Amino acid sequence: SSGINAEYGEATIRSLAKEEAYFFKNNLGSTDVEKQQWLEKRLSDTLLQIDSLSLEDHITSYLKCRALNVGNSYNEKAESILVDAAKMNPTMFELWNELGDCIWKKGDKKGARNCFERALSQQKNKVSLRNLSIVMRHKVGLTKEEIEETVRISKEAVSLD
Numbered sequence: 689s690s691g692i693n694a695e696y697g698e699a700t701i702r703s704l705a706k707e708e709a710y711f712f713k714n715n716l717g718s719t720d721v722e723k724q725q726w727l728e729k730r731l732s733d734t735l736l737q738i739d740s741l742s743l744e745d746h747i748t749s750y751l752k753c754r755a756l757n758v759g760n761s762y763n764e765k766a767e768s769i770l771v772d773a774a775k776m777n778p779t780m781f782e783l784w785n786e787l788g789d790c791i792w793k794k795g796d797k798k799g800a801r802n803c804f805e806r807a808l809s810q811q812k813n814k815v816s817l818r819n820l821s822i823v824m825r826h827k828v829g830l831t832k833e834e835i836e837e838t839v840r841i842s843k844e845a846v847s848l849d
Contacts, residue, residue, distance in 0.1 A: 782807075
């Protein structure tokens with residue numbers, strides 16, 4: 689039952705992310721303020737749905753943070769919850785990926801890189817590899833070796849698809 693509930697939570701968040709990505713296409717003439725208001729309402733509904741799923745605390749925290757992390761803006765609450773969840777379950781690589789994404793939005797490239805590397809130390813996965821490659825490419829003055837390393841990591845991510 690908790691597996692089904694977790695899958696439902698994941699599906700709910702994927703739906704929210706897709707709606708957020710296509711907001712302006714589906715709501716022509718809307719403003720950024722209207723989008724933010726819409727997102728806050730949908731986010732509130734999504735968080736209530738996640739709370740109702742009766743999951744383990746670290747899974748609930750992870751799903752809530754995935755929801756809070758939808759969009760391109762940094763969310764301090766998501767970071768706080770993710771840090772606590774990662775302490776409760778440091779082997780859950782998905783938590784580290786989500787924390788890395790959150791910290792990346794804050795502009796902390798070194799912290800994001802550490803999170804993606806931590807996720808990879810738990811389990812090789814395409815999300816960590818892809819995001820690590822992106823973070824590494826944002827360094828100013830990359831050496832030839834560093835560029836080659838980012839290409840190698842990107843190819844490894846693609847091979848996991």
